[in-house]
Each structure stands twice: as structure tokens, then as C-alpha cells.
Amino acid sequence: MAADGLHENETLASLKSEAESLKGKLEEERAKLHDVELHQVAERVEALGQFVMKTRRTLKGHGNKVLCMDWCKDKRRIVSSSQEHAVTMPCTWVMACAYAPSGCAIACGGLDNKCSVYPLTFDKNENMAAKKKSVAMHTNYLSACSFTNSDMQILTASGDGTCALWDVESGQLLQSFHGHGADVLCLDLAPSETGNTFVSGGCDKKAMVWDMRSGQCVQAFETHESDINSVRYYPSGDAFASGSDDATCRLYDLRADREVAIYSKESIIFGASSVDFSLSGRLLFAGYNDYTINVWDVLKGSRVSILFGHENRVSTLRVSPDGTAFCSGSWDHTLRVWA
Amino acid sequence: MAAGPAPLGGHPRAQKPHLSKMERVVVSMQDPDQGVKMQSQRLLITVIPHAVTGNDVVEWLIQKYCIAEDEALHLGTLLVQHGYLYPLRDPRRLLLRPDETPYRFQVRLNWEQTPYFWMSTLWPAAELDYAIYLAKKNIRKQGALVDHEKVGYHHPSPATPAESSQRNPSPTSGAHSPGSKLIQMHKHTHPIEGVSEGRWGVHPPELGVGKSFPLETFNHPQAHYDQLHRKINHTWDLVVMQAREQLRAAKQRRKGDRLVIACQEQTYWLVNRPPVSLLLEGGSWTAEKSLQGQCVSLRCSLRTCLLTLGKDVSFEILAKFLTKTVDFYKRRIECCRKALGRTRVKSSVCLEAYLKFSSQRGPHDPLLSGCLPSNPWVTDDDTYWAMNAPSVAVPTKLRVEQWAFSFRELLEDPVGRAHFMDFLQTEFSAENLSFWEACEELRHGGQAQVPALVDAVYQQFLAPGAARWVNIDSRTMERTLEGLGRPHRHVLDDAQLHIYMLMKKDSYPRFLKSDLYKDLLAEAVVPLETKRRVFPFMWKPRHSSPSLALLPTSTSGEPEAAAGSPGGGDGET
Numbered sequence: 001m002a003a004d005g006l007h008e009n010e011t012l013a014s015l016k017s018e019a020e021s022l023k024g025k026l027e028e029e030r031a032k033l034h035d036v037e038l039h040q041v042a043e044r045v046e047a048l049g050q051f052v053m054k055t056r057r058t059l060k061g062h063g064n065k066v067l068c069m070d071w072c073k074d075k076r077r078i079v080s081s082s083q084e085h086a087v088t089m090p091c092t093w094v095m096a097c098a099y100a101p102s103g104c105a106i107a108c109g110g111l112d113n114k115c116s117v118y119p120l121t122f123d124k125n126e127n128m129a130a131k132k133k134s135v136a137m138h139t140n141y142l143s144a145c146s147f148t149n150s151d152m153q154i155l156t157a158s159g160d161g162t163c164a165l166w167d168v169e170s171g172q173l174l175q176s177f178h179g180h181g182a183d184v185l186c187l188d189l190a191p192s193e194t195g196n197t198f199v200s201g202g203c204d205k206k207a208m209v210w211d212m213r214s215g216q217c218v219q220a221f222e223t224h225e226s227d228i229n230s231v232r233y234y235p236s237g238d239a240f241a242s243g244s245d246d247a248t249c250r251l252y253d254l255r256a257d258r259e260v261a262i263y264s265k266e267s268i269i270f271g272a273s274s275v276d277f278s279l280s281g282r283l284l285f286a287g288y289n290d291y292t293i294n295v296w297d298v299l300k301g302s303r304v305s306i307l308f309g310h311e312n313r314v315s316t317l318r319v320s321p322d323g324t325a326f327c328s329g330s331w332d333h334t335l336r337v338w339a
Numbered sequence: 340m341a342a343g344p345a346p347l348g349g350h351p352r353a354q355k356p357h358l359s360k361m362e363r364v365v366v367s368m369q370d371p372d373q374g375v376k377m378q379s380q381r382l383l384i385t386v387i388p389h390a391v392t393g394n395d396v397v398e399w400l401i402q403k404y405c406i407a408e409d410e411a412l413h414l415g416t417l418l419v420q421h422g423y424l425y426p427l428r429d430p431r432r433l434l435l436r437p438d439e440t441p442y443r444f445q446v447r448l449n450w451e452q453t454p455y456f457w458m459s460t461l462w463p464a465a466e467l468d469y470a471i472y473l474a475k476k477n478i479r480k481q482g483a484l485v486d487h488e489k490v491g492y493h494h495p496s497p498a499t500p501a502e503s504s505q506r507n508p509s510p511t512s513g514a515h516s517p518g519s520k521l522i523q524m525h526k527h528t529h530p531i532e533g534v535s536e537g538r539w540g541v542h543p544p545e546l547g548v549g550k551s552f553p554l555e556t557f558n559h560p561q562a563h564y565d566q567l568h569r570k571i572n573h574t575w576d577l578v579v580m581q582a583r584e585q586l587r588a589a590k591q592r593r594k595g596d597r598l599v600i601a602c603q604e605q606t607y608w609l610v611n612r613p614p615v616s617l618l619l620e621g622g623s624w625t626a627e628k629s630l631q632g633q634c635v636s637l638r639c640s641l642r643t644c645l646l647t648l649g650k651d652v653s654f655e656i657l658a659k660f661l662t663k664t665v666d667f668y669k670r671r672i673e674c675c676r677k678a679l680g681r682t683r684v685k686s687s688v689c690l691e692a693y694l695k696f697s698s699q700r701g702p703h704d705p706l707l708s709g710c711l712p713s714n715p716w717v718t719d720d721d722t723y724w725a726m727n728a729p730s731v732a733v734p735t736k737l738r739v740e741q742w743a744f745s746f747r748e749l750l751e752d753p754v755g756r757a758h759f760m761d762f763l764q765t766e767f768s769a770e771n772l773s774f775w776e777a778c779e780e781l782r783h784g785g786q787a788q789v790p791a792l793v794d795a796v797y798q799q800f801l802a803p804g805a806a807r808w809v810n811i812d813s814r815t816m817e818r819t820l821e822g823l824g825r826p827h828r829h830v831l832d833d834a835q836l837h838i839y840m841l842m843k844k845d846s847y848p849r850f851l852k853s854d855l856y857k858d859l860l861a862e863a864v865v866p867l868e869t870k871r872r873v874f875p876f877m878w879k880p881r882h883s884s885p886s887l888a889l890l891p892t893s894t895s896g897e898p899e900a901a902a903g904s905p906g907g908g909d910g911e912t
Binding site for chain 1: 356359364382400403404406409410411413414418497661664665666667668669671672674675676677679681683684685686687688689690691692693694695696698699700701702704705706707710714715716717723724727746747749779782783784785786787815825829839843
């Protein structure tokens with residue numbers, strides 16, 4: 001049976017085995033330069049003391065599960081989305097939301113396969129739905145979205161296995177990113193000087209780093225044992241952390257091109273749904289499906305604290321832009337700000 | 340017994356990892372040597388063998404995983420909520436009590452004895468099994484079904500009047516005709532809402548019953564009831580027959596066994612009963628609805644694809660699938676080849692960088708080191724935010740220090756950038772920064788503005804004799820000027836990078852050594868710590884302790900004094 005793209009002597013099986021063998025070679029190359037483990041290097045770092053973090057605010061406004069949230073750059077306002085026919089956002093099953101850098105608009109989307117931008121207004125009478133602009137169109141649900149450095153461009157991740165970059169004004173597709181073998185569940189933009197890359201994680205257990213300009217996959221990491229629910233860059237931009245259904249969080253270094261740490265504990269059984277770093281990158285906060293939040297010492301690899309409070313799974317977690325607190329959203333219909 | 344249809348692709352979707360992990364825990368709990376102490380427990384007048392107490396379970400978890408009691412309780416409760424452990428007393432409340440309450444482990448029982456299997460093997464449970472369970476309850480208790488069970492249970496319209504008189508009608512249901520108001524939303528709050536959804540993939544389309552938001556009773560439209568009725572009607576006789584058989588078999592067991600099996604069954608269905616709306620929609624209660632299943636995994640082999648799609652799949656669909664898979668592997672190969680060619684850095688170098696970064700930023704991290712005067716979220720005092728506003732006249736010392744960490748951070752801070760611009764003006768190279776800013780605007784701006792912006796930048800910075808001409812090396816300039824013929828948002832990237840590096844390597848270090856910067860550091864403000872009730876976010880313990888002390892949490896803004904803390908206050912120890 002002929003198919004486009006196959007040359008003579010190439011069969012699907014041969015392609016597959018070539019891919020596998022290349023992957024094996026890559027692992028070998030990566031291992032050659034791995035001369036020390038992170039926790040060994042971190043032995044001389046002072047241990048963290050006992051941690052005291054509490055819920056400082058509980059936000060109860062949603063009538064249903066909170067699925068996603070984002071901070072405004074003013075460090076105080078939060079946008080969150082939930083599984084409901086909300087009055088202000090007439091879009092069922094909003095699974096992704098993001099604040100524009102200017103603070104004047106938000107983007108959200110979900111089961112409607114679209115990402116729409118809503119200008120924010122403080123006029124209560126104004127119908128926000130009327131001003132909505134449909135920007136992104138995917139062929140499956142929208143799982144994550146993020147503005148790039150300005151209000152003009154949006155990066156989206158979708159259940160159709162692709163990510164895409166869009167121009168907000170015209171809705172034009174600027175670049176698409178293909179390579180994941182299953183739904184893409186999360187993405188994060190790199191805080192680099194040239195600001196040109198982002199990382200995405202998906203149900204194919206892979207985390208992939210992309211060049212925004214060319215659409216090419218720059219690096220790929222496949223060490224998780226289950227879906228990757230969340231990815232977040234380390235503040236320096238040289239590494240990123242991921243949280244997965246396999247109940248572990250992992251740290252991947254981009255220069256060493258490998259996984260450098262695993263944050264796991266035998267008593268932690270449920271998947272991590274959302275991760276974020278504190279400002280210095282010393283702490284990693286991870287929300288789990290067993291309703292808890294675990295705080296990890298990134299350098300030593302140990303768990304510093306476990307936070308109880310939510311009454312259902314924690315679905316989203318973000319540290320505030322100035323690092324004074326972090327907010328967690330949960331299926332128990334509330335958002336909690338911790339500090 | 341009807342099993343669900345085969346999952347998409349022929350490969351059952353990988354069992355949610357947390358279930359197999361829980362099973363491993365439960366297996367080790369039942370280890371005869373290392374497991375939880377099992378003994379006979381007394382329940383009223385019956386003696387139940389092979390039971391454990393809540394206390395013992397908690398103790399065992401604490402020992403095995405080196406965790407504190409609260410975490411052990413939490414983990415134990417999760418095991419109960421998932422049905423691996425069931426309480427022998429008050430089985431409807433799925434909690435682990437740290438006392439003498441007896442529990443038993445759900446075990447794989449013999450198929451002939453009872454049809455209930457362990458969670459991971461029977462997933463999801465079939466509708467018929469649930470119907471049989473409800474039928475048994477109905478027969479046993481003469482129709483006194485609990486509210487939430489009435490939803491699933493429904494009398495079919497009798498085939499003949501004679502048959503209907505044989506069945507014992509539920510006094511409350513009155514459901515001999517399709518028009519009855521039998522189906523109601525349950526008032527009883529679902530104690531473990533999160534659990535049943537955990538089996539459903541990402542987001543099941545159920546009507547979100549919250550733990551603290553009991554739903555009101557309401558009557559469903561006629562159509563729904565009819566649908567269900569029709570759906571299960573043809574197998575109703577089978578259901579009732581099975582139910583009777585099982586009840587008869589149960590009567591032959593010892594009382595102790597009967598009690599145990601009844602508890603086990605009840606827990607099982609508490610955990611596994613179908614979400615209400617799916618029953619009403621008449622949708623197939625399987626994992627097919629899982630959103631994650633919608634996206635065809637490209638790992639399916641061609642053979643599986645054929646099996647799934649069937650022999651009469653069209654040629655086009657198959658060819659398309661094949662092409663898609665070919666693309667996927669080619670991309671993968673390409674990515675791997677490129678990756679093999681990239682230069683890598685030794686781990687030791689990379690990891691050292693983290694140490695340096697974290698130690699440098701530690702004092703700037705409010706969650707790690709606190710912030711002055713105080714963290715607004717803790718003390719409700721906004722001063723910190725006011726003092727660190729984006730465009731404040733006098734920046735704080737920490738902020739000014741941060742400009743020395745990296746060029747990027749200097750530029751990211753509007754106050755820092757403004758001062759840097761001032762400095763560049765003294766060196767007559769301010770056009771570099773302006774050029775860089777204009778390029779940023781182009782890169783992140785709207786698509787429609789691209790041609791106009793490119794032109795403006797050219798006129799102002801690149802054209803010969805331009806007012807603010809920037810000094811770019813000839814090769815980059817040549818390339819850029821060529822590209823201007825077809826302007827796109829990345830056409831100035833090379834030039835922008837060149838100027839950025841120039842500033843970073845040249846102007847930036849001079850800025851940090853300049854009087855301007857030194858003055859800024861000297862003038863910078865160091866806020867006074869708010870005296871009242873400031874507790875640091877972490878303090879060093881006198882001696883390290885493996886357990887995690889958790890202070891009583893409160894949702895008020897007031898930090899409470901820790902019991903036995905090493906003397907609150909400044910916490911400099």
C-alpha cells in the first residue's frame with residue numbers, strides 16, 4: 001500500500017526501528033557527560049529550615065471546579081476559569097486561561113477548540129462576551145494558552161497534538177509546532193534573552209523544547225512514565241521542571257540535555273497536576289491529585305513541606321509575578337493564596 | 340456478564356498509574372511478616388477474622404514511609420475512598436479513623452462466589468453489575484433503596500400483569516409506568532466525588548456534584564427516563580434472575596462471611612457507581628468518553644489500526660493514517676539526528692550554576708527569605724507593593740542589586756532600563772537601546788503593523804545618514820538590508836542580536852562600574868521591618884528533626900504562634 005513520503009526500501013517498520021536506534025544512541029551520548037548528581041553537588045548547600053506556609057486568602061466565587069488560573073502582572077489580580085457556564089465567559093469547559101502582559105485582556109479556551117481573547121473592562125454593565133475575539137482554532141480541545149511578551153501574540157497547546165502561535169489582531173496562524181504523539185497538555189515560555197523558545201509537555205510522556213521562529217523541535221526529553229500535566233521553566237531559563245501522572249516531578253537541564261533530578265516519595269501516589277518555582281528557583285511547589293501541595297527543595301531533592309487544605313484535586317498552581325505568594329486552584333471550587 | 344466494549348485501539352489505555360501504586364501499597368500492607376497486624380475484630384456480636392484497626396494502619400504508614408501522622412491519615416483515607424480498604428462499621432463513611440475501628444482489605448474473590456474484582460482489573464464496572472446489586476438490595480430490603488440508589492434503579496414496564504404482581508414494588512417508587520417520578524438527583528452528597536472521576540480520563544461530562552453543594556431534587560424529562568428504561572428493559576429479567584441467584588448463594592455462607600462480603604460490596608459500589616448524568620444520558624459508561632482517548636495515539640501500530648477500524652475501512656483513511664505515521668517517525672528521526680549533533684555541557688558545570696543562581700537570588704525570594712517591610716499577603720500591609728511599583732521614584736536596594744545579576748533583568752525592570760538609558764546618553768550610544776526596543780516592538784507586535792514598523796526602523800536607525808544610526812558590522816547590515824525587501828517580523832533579528840550583545844558586553848559592565856549606578860545603590864531604600872507580629876517564613880530548628888511539624892492552619896490573615904517554636908519575634912536564630 002503506497003503512502004506519501006515513503007521511499008523505496010523504506011517501510012513503516014524500518015522507520016520505526018531507525019527512530020528507536022537513534023534514540024538509544026542519543027541516550028548514550030547524553031550519559032557520557034553526566035559526571036555528578038544534583039543532590040551530591042548540593043550537599044554543601046545549607047538545608048532549609050522548617051516551613052510555615054498557610055492559606056492567606058480563600059477565593060470562593062466559582063460554582064464549579066477550578067481548572068486553571070493566571071496572575072496579572074500587577075501581582076494582585078488573578079484570572080481563573082472553571083467548568084461551568086459562567087456569566088462572564090460564555091464558554092463551557094474552559095480549561096486554559098491567561099492574563100495579557102498589559103493586564104487589559106485575558107485569553108481563554110477549552111472544549112470549544114478555540115482560544116478567545118476578551119478585553120477587560122471594569123464597567124459591570126458591559127457584556128464581555130460581545131467583545132470577544134476568536135483567535136486560535138484547533139481541531140481538538142485547548143489545553144493551555146499563554147501570551148508571549150506582548151498582548152499581540154498567543155501561544156496555544158491542544159489536544160490535537162500540536163502547539164501554535166497566533167496573531168491576536170487578525171487570528172492568523174504564525175507558526176505551528178508538530179511532533180507530539182498525543183495530546184499536548186501544557187506549555188511554558190522561556191525567560192531567555194532572545195525570547196525564542198518554549199517547552200511543551202504531553203500525553204506521550206515527552207517534554208519538547210521548540211524554536212518559535214522555525215517551528216522546529218530543538219530538544220526532547222522522554223523519561224516520565226505517564227502523561228506530563230505541567231511544565232515550568234527554572235527562573236534562569238537553563239532548565240525546566242515537569243509534573244506528571246506518574247506522581248513525580250522532574251528537572252531537565254537544557255545545556256546538559258538530560259534529566260538531572262527526580263522529586264518523588266513513596267508515599268506520594270497521585271499525579272502532580274501543576275508545578276511552579278519560587279523566585280530564586282530553590283523551591284518547587286507542586287499541586288497533586290490527592291488534594292495536597294508538596295513543596296520541594298530543588299537542589300537537595302527532598303520534600304520540605306506538605307500543605308493540606310483543598311478538599312479535592314489541585315488542578316492549577318502559579319507563583320505570583322513578584323514571588324510573594326502562590327495561588328492554587330482546585331476541583332473543590334476554591335482558589336487559595338498561600339504565603 | 341456484560342463487559343464494556345474493547346477500548347479504542349485494541350490496547351487498553353494504560354491503567355492510571357496511581358491505581359497500580361496504591362495496589363502495591365495495599366499488597367505490602369497485607370504482607371504476613373511486614374504488613375499491618377491482622378487479627379480478629381469484634382463487631383457487635385460477630386467476630387470478623389483478618390481485620391485491621393485504623394490505628395494500626397496509620398502507625399504502619401508512618402513507619403513505612405517516614406511521614407507524619409497527618410500525611411498517613413490522608414493516605415489511609417485515600418485507600419479507603421478507593422475501596423482498597425473498607426470499614427466494617429458505618430461503611431457509608433469512607434474515612435480512615437485513627438482508632439480501633441476495624442477495616443478489611445478488598446480481596447480478589449473467587450469468580451463463582453462473588454463477581455467483585457479488584458479495582459484495577461474491573462474498570463469500569465458494567466452497568467448490569469450495578470443493576471444486579473441494586474436489584475438484590477431491593478429484593479432484600481423490600482424496596483427501601485437509599486435516595487442515590489433510586490437513580491440507578493428503575494422498574495421496567497411489566498411484560499405481563501402477572502409478572503408485575505410477583506415483584507415487590509417499592510412503596511416509594513410507584514414505578515410501574517414510565518411516567519413515574521422515580522429518577523431523582525440524589526440529595527445525599529457524594530463523599531468522594533473526585534474518586535469516580537479519576538477513572539474517567541481528563542474531564543468526564545458529569546454534572547459536578549460538589550461536596551458541600553447538595554443538589555436539589557428535580558424531575559428529569561420524560562425522554563431521559565424512557566431512554567434508560569428502554570436501554571435496560573430487555574435485560575431486566577436477567578438482572579432479577581442473577582440477583583436472586585446471588586442472594587440464594589449468599590444465604591449458604593457463614594454469618595461472618597456474609598457480613599464481610601456485604602460490606603465489601605457496599606463499599607465497592609459506593610466507589611464505583613456511575614455518575615448520575617451518564618446514566619440519564621444513556622451514554623455508554625466506559626472510558627470511551629475520555630477526552631484523552633479522542634486523540635488517536637500515533638503509537639498504534641498499523642495492525643491495531645486495522646483491527647480498530649475494521650476491515651472495511653476506506654483506502655483513503657488508511658493511507659492518510661499511514662502518511663501521518665510516516666511523518667511522525669520522520670520528524671522524530673530528524674529531531675534525534677539534530678540532537679545527536681548538539682554540544683552538551685558537563686553536568687557538574689550545569690548543576691554548579693543552579694547553586695550559584697539560587698544562592699544569589701535567595702535573599703530576593705520572598706517565600707524563602709521573607710520580604711521587607713512585610714509580605715502583604717501575610718500582614719495585609721500593602722507597603723511592599725507600593726515600594727516596588729513598576730515606576731517608583733526611589734527603588735529598593737534589593738531591586739538595584741538585582742540589576743547587576745544579568746543584563747536581561749536590568750532591561751526587564753522599567754526603572755532599571757530608564758537609568759541605563761540615561762547612562763547610555765552620557766556615552767552617546769542611546770540609539771542602541773532605542774533600536775533594540777523598536778525591534779522588540781516589531782517582533783511582538785501585531786502582524787498588520789509589520790511593514791510600517793520595519794520601514795520606520797529602517798528610516799530611523801539603518802538608512803545611510805539616519806538620525807540615530809546604529810553601528811552594526813557590515814555583514815549583518817548587508818544581510819539585513821537585503822531582507823528588508825520582504826519585510827517580516829523576524830527580519831531584524833540578526834541586527835537586534837548584534838546590538839544586544841554589544842550593549843551586554845560593552846556598555847552594561849561599564850554601567851555597573853559607573854558613578855551613576857553606585858549612586859543609585861547608595862540612595863536605594865532599605866525598608867524597615869514591620870515590628871508587629873512578623874514571623875519569618877522559615878527559621879532554623881535547633882536540631883534537625885525528620886518529622887514535619889505542621890502548625891494549625893487558619894484562613895484568617897493572622898499568623899499564629901507555633902506551639903513550642905524557638906521564640907517567635909525576629910527569628911534570627
